[in-house]
Amino acid sequence: MTQYDYESWAVLEWECALKHPEQGAREGAEFIKNHIIRVTEKAFDDFAGSGTDDMMIRKMIGIS
Numbered sequence: 001m002t003q004y005d006y007e008s009w010a011v012l013e014w015e016c017a018l019k020h021p022e023q024g025a026r027e028g029a030e031f032i033k034n035h036i037i038r039v040t041e042k043a044f045d046d047f048a049g050s051g052t053d054d055m056m057i058r059k060m061i062g063i064s
Contacts, residue, residue, distance in 0.1 A: 002039055010036075 001010070013029035058064060 002037060 010032045012032055014024055014028065016024065
């Protein structure tokens with residue numbers, strides 16, 4: 001949901017006729033909380049478009 005900028009409620013539904021609703025609500029809230037992720041500010045491949053510094057590369061590999 002993060003991938004699509006979803007910013008609304010997250011709801012967990014369970015179907016257990018035996019479990020008390022308060023216990024289900026506690027467990028569901030904890031499950032949802034544990035699966036919320038912090039989104040990175042940068043794309044994974046941001047470094048790829050940063051360009052190159054030919055002089056620095058030559059210096060690093062010992063070519064002048």
